[in-house]
Amino acid sequence: MTNQPRVLVVDDEQNIRLTLNALLSRAGYAVTTAATGEEAVALFEREPFDLMLVDLQMPGMKGMEVVAKVREAGHDAIIIVLTGHGSLDSAIEGIRFGIFDYLLKTSDPNHILARVAAGLEERAARRRQSDLLDTIGAAVQELTGGRVATNPTFTPPHSSATPAPATSAEPAGRILTIGPLTLD
Incomplete structure (x- = not known):
């Protein structure tokens, strides 16, 4: 079993999937890719991911639909939207679904890596807080x-x-x- 953070890259453009896979793999992440929103949702049903990078404009299930389904299923993965078609409306919709960040595909690779790292740090902090609250609750029950x-x-x-x-x-x-x- 690996301790590498698990990242799901969802984009209909093969060159983007390959580029992000190489970038994130070199940075030490365990990367899985999906070409469609439907494939991404199916992957989430089978295995947990720590972070998802998702494109907005894809044939079939759009990126925000993927985000909505992942959240509705109760997954706590950090979500970063990476799009070539950014708009204020989609950014606001993403915030409503609790996305961590909203980046353009033209973003510098080092900036993408920095935001992925920051997102994973945020997730780890949330998990530590949840674990501490569980521990405190158990201690109070005992006391x-x-x-x-x-x-x-x-x-x-x-x-x-x-x-x-x-x-x-x-x-x-x-x-x-x-x-x-x-x-x-």
């Missing part, structure tokens, strides 16, 4: 004898402190409030 549910408000029996209400605007399971202590 309180399991009396704390997801997104709890809990005041120890010998405390006179008024419990702080859990914040309903935050995603479930993300905020943990115990007395005056709130963990996000």
Whole structure:
């Protein structure tokens, strides 16, 4: 098993796929390519990827449709749009789907590599944060004898402190409030 970050390159233009494959492979990434949006979605169903570089304008399933399907399926891969047809509308749509970056195909290869590296660092930071929150949640469960549910408000029996209400605007399971202590 490899520790190399797994990158999926999705583009209908073979020369772009080959160029990005060579560039990213030389940089130490495990690269898989897909020529269509449908192929990319099928690959995501079979194996996890850390990052996806996706073109917007492809025959059949367009790049934003691929992004939408990947997100709907719950995949947490970092997504970078790499397009020759950039527009403000598509950039805004990409932001709504949580893309990490929006680059033109004419971008300098070193800039593409830098953005891929930054995206993978962001993903690693998110995973570390999630792991830490899981660890903290497990520790709180252990310390309180399991009396704390997801997104709890809990005041120890010998405390006179008024419990702080859990914040309903935050995603479930993300905020943990115990007395005056709130963990996000």
